[in-house]
Amino acid sequence: MLAVRNLRVRYGQVEAVKGVDFExxxxxxxxxxxxxxxxxxxxxxxxxxxxKPTEGTITLDGKPxxxxxxxxxxxxxISQVAEGRRIFPQQSVVDNMLLGAYTRQRRRAEISNDLEHMFERFPILRVKQNHVAGTLSGGEQQMLAISQALMSHPRxxxxxxxxxxxxxxxxxxxxxxxxxxxxxxxxxxxxxxxxxxxxxxxxxxxxxxxxxxxxxxxxxxxxxxxxxxxxxxxxxxxxxxxxxxxxxxx
Missing domain, CATH: 3.40.50.300 (P-loop containing nucleotide triphosphate hydrolases)
Structure with a gap:
């Protein structure tokens, strides 16, 4: 599925990743x-x-x-749940979730159905769906970050x-x-x-x-x-x- 070969990544003059291979x-x-x-x-x-890598390849199903x-x-x-719960703190909980679906060309009913599935997975997000995301606890923000990632239907x-x-x-x-x-x-x-x-x-x-x-x-x-x-x-x-x-x- 995913293959990483001879990956090298630099921050300026510092090489942070030095020829990594995994799949x-x-x-x-x-x-x-x-x-x-x-x-x-x-x-x-x-x-x-x-x-961006300075060297090496990353392929998904054989395609770079x-x-x-x-x-x-x-x-x-591919969807990432970033370190530190990188949500949009000034937006509402439900708006954060909907932002996770921004790349999808789907009907409103399908996205609403996905929202319902997220609320079933994390019931506290239903209760706080209209709250500003920055007011959530750390654990609730992590639930929101996961929900946001799942809204894109990642493989x-x-x-x-x-x-x-x-x-x-x-x-x-x-x-x-x-x-x-x-x-x-x-x-x-x-x-x-x-x-x-x-x-x-x-x-x-x-x-x-x-x-x-x-x-x-x-x-x-x-x-x-x-x-x-x-x-x-x-x-x-x-x-x-x-x-x-x-x-x-x-």
Missing amino acids: VNSGEIVVIVGSNGAGKSTILKTISGLL IHGLEPSAVVKLG LILFDEPSLGLAPLLVEEMFRVIRDLHAQGATILLVEQMVTKALELCHRGYVLETGRIVLSGPGKELLADPRLQEVYLGRDASVPVNGGSGKVDA
Whole structure:
């Protein structure tokens, strides 16, 4: 489905991604883990068209997509749930959801039906549909960001640190949502700081260190690999790499 080959990405003179190769097959959950600054989010931004690679290729079903504008990538069926819940805070909840469907040439009735499905998935969004999105809690904003991404009917969903800043109970809820989406047929590429939870969830995982993939394999095999701990300098891989610092939202 998705294939990334020899991907290199620079921020000015700094090379953030250094010759990365991986693939995501239809129906899989694939995870990229690594410490802060390893290049994980840069990879997702490049796939979604927000950044341009300096070298390498990204293909979807064998057709190149690197260099496309973000709207074109969405039209091809790739949607990203960005780190930090990148919603439109001054717009209403329902308007944010409708913005997720902007690339679709569909009848109003079909989009209304999709909205109803989102409200069934996240009932609190129905209650707060007319609220300004910026007034939602962190967990509610994450639900909104996921709903916005799903409104485009993606074939591949990119999750960028969905647990970031969430309280423990909401972290569990986010992973449940990802499992449910996969059970309903979604293909998922997940970048995540909760290493153990992410690798327990996935079919295959990739460990990124300073822009390079240093380990790869089935998630459970990676969890048992002592080299994983070496990458994290002896840290407990069951906790966020950043130690869980920062604001925690309810």
